[in-house]
Amino acid sequence: MNQHDHAGDGTTRTRRTSDRAADTRDALVAAALDVFGEIGFTDATISEISRRAGRAHGSFYTYFDSKESIFREVIKRINREESDRREAKAERAPDDRAPTPEQRIARTNDRFVETYRRHARTLAAYEELAARDDETRELRRATRLGYIERSVGSIERWQADGTVDGSIDAEAVAHCLGSMVERVAHMRFVFGDGPDDERMMRAISDIWCATLGLRADEGRTAALASAAERQGDQS
Known part of the structure; x- marks a missing residue:
C-alpha cells in the first residue's frame, strides 16, 4: 500500500466521521422539534431531547451550548x-399562467397559516424567547423582514403594472398586513380564539384585497382553492 492509499483511507475515515456528526446533529434537531x-420551550429538557434522539446526554454539548441554541x-x-x-409550488397557477395577485396572496397566507398551525406551541415560545434573548430576537427580526421584503416586492410590481394604486405605501402596508396575519394565526392556534379556519382565511383575503384595491370575490375563491390544494397535498 502506498502513501496515496493511506491518504485515501484517511479521507474516507474523515468523511465517515463527518457524516456521523451530521447525523447526530440532525437527530438532535429533529428530536427537539418534536x-x-x-x-413547549420552558418544560423541555436537554435530557429529553437527547433521549428522543437516541444519543447520550453529554453528546448534546458537542453540537449545541444551550437549549436556546438548539431552539434557534x-x-x-x-x-x-x-x-x-x-x-x-413554483408560484405557478394550475394552467401554467402566472398567478394573479389574489392567487399569490392566498397561497402565501395559506402557507404561513398552515406553518403556524403545525408548529403553534413552538412558534408561541419563539415570541416569548425573542423578548428576552438577543440572538433569538435577531433571528426573529431577520425572518420577519424576509417575509416583509417579499411582500413589498410583490406590491411594488403590482403598482408598476397598474394593478395596485401607486400611492399606497408598500412597505408600511406590508408590515401592517403581515402583522395582522401573524397575530390572527397566533390567536387562532395558540389560544383557540377566532373564527373557524375557512372563515378566517376568507377574512384575511378580504382585508388584503380591500387594502390593495383587488377583487374580493377572486380573493375568496383563491383562498378556498389554496386550502383545497394544500389538503390534497396532505392526503
Whole structure:
C-alpha cells in the first residue's frame, strides 16, 4: 500500500466521521422539534431531547451550548420547510399562467397559516424567547423582514403594472398586513380564539384585497382553492 492509499483511507475515515456528526446533529434537531412542539420551550429538557434522539446526554454539548441554541436551529428548520413548500409550488397557477395577485396572496397566507398551525406551541415560545434573548430576537427580526421584503416586492410590481394604486405605501402596508396575519394565526392556534379556519382565511383575503384595491370575490375563491390544494397535498 502506498502513501496515496493511506491518504485515501484517511479521507474516507474523515468523511465517515463527518457524516456521523451530521447525523447526530440532525437527530438532535429533529428530536427537539418534536419535544418543543409537544411541551413547549420552558418544560423541555436537554435530557429529553437527547433521549428522543437516541444519543447520550453529554453528546448534546458537542453540537449545541444551550437549549436556546438548539431552539434557534429548530426555528431555522421550520423556516426552511416553509421555504421548500414555496419553491415546490413554483408560484405557478394550475394552467401554467402566472398567478394573479389574489392567487399569490392566498397561497402565501395559506402557507404561513398552515406553518403556524403545525408548529403553534413552538412558534408561541419563539415570541416569548425573542423578548428576552438577543440572538433569538435577531433571528426573529431577520425572518420577519424576509417575509416583509417579499411582500413589498410583490406590491411594488403590482403598482408598476397598474394593478395596485401607486400611492399606497408598500412597505408600511406590508408590515401592517403581515402583522395582522401573524397575530390572527397566533390567536387562532395558540389560544383557540377566532373564527373557524375557512372563515378566517376568507377574512384575511378580504382585508388584503380591500387594502390593495383587488377583487374580493377572486380573493375568496383563491383562498378556498389554496386550502383545497394544500389538503390534497396532505392526503
